[in-house]
Amino acid sequence: MSNVVYHVPVMLQECIEALAIKPDGVYVDVTFGGGGHSREILKHLGPKGRLIAFDQDPDALNNTIEDERFELVHQNFRFLKNSLRLLGVREVDGILADLGVSSHQFDDADRGFSIRFDADLDMRMDQVSDLDARRVLNTYSEEELHRIFGMYGEVQNAKSLAKTIVTARLTKEIRTVEELKEVIRKHVPRGKEHKYHAQVFQALRIEVNKELEVLQDFLMQTVPLLKDGGRLVVMSYHSLEDRLVKNFMLKGKFKGDVEKDFYGNEIKPFKVISRKAITAAAQELEENTRSRSAKLRVAERI
Structure with a gap:
């Protein structure tokens, strides 16, 4: 390499x-x-x-x-x-x-760090840890999600974003990058899609890896x-x-x-x-x- x-x-x-x-x-x-x-x-x-x-x-x-x-x-x-x-x-x-x-971690599609590829929501720097992005999205409370999107991602509408995710996962577990993008689509400001997705992913990555x-x-x-x-x-x-x-x-x-x-x-x-x-x-x-x-x-x- x-x-x-x-x-x-x-x-x-x-x-x-x-x-x-x-x-x-x-x-x-x-x-x-x-x-x-x-x-x-x-x-x-x-x-x-x-x-x-x-x-x-x-x-x-x-x-x-x-x-x-x-x-x-x-x-x-x-x-x-x-x-x-x-x-x-x-x-x-x-x-x-x-x-x-x-x-390299962003460019390796399988690691789930990047918003450019569809992959399982992983984001673990250390592949043996139990906590991955999928678990954060599907098990954290609405308050916890609000906190990490607001603090770690500095996402403007962190509260409503957290609510949307918690509602969506009642019907179906959020497993992949594309599924997450689909769930949060209505919150993403037009013309600023890349920045918004990057902030959401950053928040998840910081939480997953503590x-x-x-x-x-x-x-x-x-x-x-x-x-x-x-x-x-x-x-x-x-x-x-x-x-x-x-x-x-x-x-x-x-x-x-x-x-x-x-x-x-x-x-x-x-x-x-x-x-x-x-x-x-x-x-x-x-x-x-x-x-x-x-x-x-x-x-x-x-």
């Missing part, structure tokens, strides 16, 4: 610069995918450097890199700290996360793992993800004010390197539509 087809890495140079790679450092790419970022990191590492990558998607294993400095862990990055411990790694110099779904919980678990583990001066580099594609990353880098927590010590000094684990999120340059925006919603944030462990 050619890596170019699998996934075009977004903001590749910006990510590499943000990591400030030391040739003999230990780095982690928690979202290996097609391996685009990992291959670039390896180019900047010397013979003593080390790169450990994570991916829970079995398809990503086809892209592994033959290099003695490289190791691919078939695991969700919410298990980052324990997985690294098993490899004898307690501290690292940099951690990179690209939270986008890889182009993406926001996984992200919070992962971010909390980066603090004890990063050496002083180590870099945390995170690229997100959704406002909820970006908000979690931004707050965590600023305060070391997701809500509320920064903790203070006995003397009133702020206790922050990071110094924020990117005050504003870094976005793709004009040429990349033109060449790769997926880069349009990408926001890159960088912080240094203090």
